[in-house]
Amino acid sequence: MPQLKEHINQIISYTLHHILPDNAVRQKLEELNIQTDKRRIIVVAIGKAAWRMAKSTKEVLGERIDKGIVITKYQHSEGAIEGLEIFEAGHPIPDENTLIATKRALELTSNLSENDIVLFLVSGGGSALFEELQEGVTLQDIQFITQQLLKSGANIVEINTIRKHLSIVKGGRYAQHVYPAKVITLVLSDVLGDRLDSIASGPAYPDSTTSEMALQIIEKYNIPVSNAILNALKNETPKELTNVETYIIGSVKVACEKAMEKAKELGYNTLLLTTTLDCEAKEAGRFLSAVAKEIKQNDVPVKKPAAVILGGETIVHVKGNGKGGRNQELALSFALAIESIEGIALCSFGTDGTDGPTDAAGGIVDGTTASKTRNAGYNPELMLENNDSYNALRIAGDLLITGPTGTNVNDLIVMVVG
Numbered sequence: 001m002p003q004l005k006e007h008i009n010q011i012i013s014y015t016l017h018h019i020l021p022d023n024a025v026r027q028k029l030e031e032l033n034i035q036t037d038k039r040r041i042i043v044v045a046i047g048k049a050a051w052r053m054a055k056s057t058k059e060v061l062g063e064r065i066d067k068g069i070v071i072t073k074y075q076h077s078e079g080a081i082e083g084l085e086i087f088e089a090g091h092p093i094p095d096e097n098t099l100i101a102t103k104r105a106l107e108l109t110s111n112l113s114e115n116d117i118v119l120f121l122v123s124g125g126g127s128a129l130f131e132e133l134q135e136g137v138t139l140q141d142i143q144f145i146t147q148q149l150l151k152s153g154a155n156i157v158e159i160n161t162i163r164k165h166l167s168i169v170k171g172g173r174y175a176q177h178v179y180p181a182k183v184i185t186l187v188l189s190d191v192l193g194d195r196l197d198s199i200a201s202g203p204a205y206p207d208s209t210t211s212e213m214a215l216q217i218i219e220k221y222n223i224p225v226s227n228a229i230l231n232a233l234k235n236e237t238p239k240e241l242t243n244v245e246t247y248i249i250g251s252v253k254v255a256c257e258k259a260m261e262k263a264k265e266l267g268y269n270t271l272l273l274t275t276t277l278d279c280e281a282k283e284a285g286r287f288l289s290a291v292a293k294e295i296k297q298n299d300v301p302v303k304k305p306a307a308v309i310l311g312g313e314t315i316v317h318v319k320g321n322g323k324g325g326r327n328q329e330l331a332l333s334f335a336l337a338i339e340s341i342e343g344i345a346l347c348s349f350g351t352d353g354t355d356g357p358t359d360a361a362g363g364i365v366d367g368t369t370a371s372k373t374r375n376a377g378y379n380p381e382l383m384l385e386n387n388d389s390y391n392a393l394r395i396a397g398d399l400l401i402t403g404p405t406g407t408n409v410n411d412l413i414v415m416v417v418g
């Protein structure tokens with residue numbers, strides 16, 4: 001069904017264009033009237049959307065910015081921004097450059113006074129990109145624990161509970177560093193339910209998680225850690241901060257709305273199924289195949305031609321040694337369940353343009369996908385089992401490749417039944 005996939009592509013392009021943070025940043029800064037504030041302004045931008053958020057901020061505030069820094073993932077900077085220092089670092093595992101860049105951010109925001117504002121631009125990815133180590137914790141410790149957590153099936157709230165308690169800039173501690181300056185934070189949310197203390201591990205937000213919770217998570221997922229790490233986890237994060245002001249300027253809900261808008265324009269009956277999908281990726285794929293078949297056969301719960309939209313972040317228990325991501329895994333599982341059925345297509349992708357440790361944003365599949373992989377001599381069921389969704393979809397020619405998008409509001413799924 002080439003036309004269905006073409007429509008999905010149009011829905012995706014439209015959505016990605018309309019969820020760039022530029023306008024939302026501009027609007028919020030104007031609404032807050034920061035230009036006229038007499039205090040000195042220092043910009044600190046972290047995350048995968050940091051560059052674009054900083055660029056729009058510069059466009060609005062110009063010379064009002066005294067100094068600033070952008071810390072983003074490799075290949076996510078789009079060039080120089082006058083007056084701001086730009087750093088790129090490792091994600092999702094922090095590296096030496098994370099520490100170097102963060103050290104610089106801390107220097108730029110040291111010894112501040114009540115006459116200063118830190119304009120903190122936060123997007124997902126910030127946890128790996130903004131890190132200063134607690135005494136007794138090494139970079140290798142953080143890298144190892146992050147690796148273990150990422151493949152354990154732990155969700156991002158759980159992962160960040162650990163990250164917050166091991167860090168001296170996360171979980172509200174960065175706000176303490178800049179005190180008594182005011183931190184005004186604009187947040188692009190990539191966490192379900194927009195939990196501000198979880199997005200980028202909430203460097204300037206009171207932490208709702210505790211050391212006890214962190215220790216329970218270590219136990220729940222059997223993460224091997226030393227006594228030094230257990231001790232570090234016992235350092236409690238701040239639960240109250242008096243110098244922070246926080247605003248959410250975008251989330252997966254906006255992405256879902258934009259996708260619905262374009263689908264309607266293309267003539268589809270639309271259904272927003274959820275903005276909080278959070279189950280195992282391949283189960284979500286299988287479940288959605290059942291919804292698609294119901295629509296195809298009975299026009300239930302929505303009449304054909306139908307576009308069903310979902311937002312969220314699934315999880316994967318990575319057990320195999322293949323290559324993939326949660327969106328590709330969902331798409332492959334869906335493709336297997338609708339193999340050879342016509343009139344159904346689905347795309348699941350990360351709005352940041354990267355799904356797992358791959359160069360794909362996700363997968364865009366239909367009833368021909370699994371057969372194409374099979375006809376090339378591969379076994380797509382085994383590949384799914386081995387968490388090798390990237391190669392299964394690559395062989396079928398059904399990866400979605402966008403490159404870094406400039407934004408990051410979690411994952412979007414567009415399913416169409418014609």
Ligand SMILES: Nc1ncnc2c1ncn2[C@@H]1O[C@H](COP(=O)(O)OP(=O)(O)O)[C@@H](O)[C@H]1O
Binds near residue numbers: 151321354356388389
């Ligand atoms: N081979 C694989 N198959 C499926 N998922 C994987 C695989 N390898 C890693 N992942 C998942 O990819 C996630 C990280 O993906 P990424 O797109 O970078 O996340 P985010 O955009 O939230 O930073 C990990 O949590 C892990 O569960």
Ligand SMILES: O=C(O)[C@@H](CO)OP(=O)(O)O
Binds near residue numbers: 048198199
């Ligand atoms: O930085 C983080 O903690 C998470 C959530 O905000 O982002 P990402 O999943 O993109 O790494």
Ligand SMILES: [Mg+2]
Binds near residue numbers: 124156190
């Ligand atoms: Mg994420």
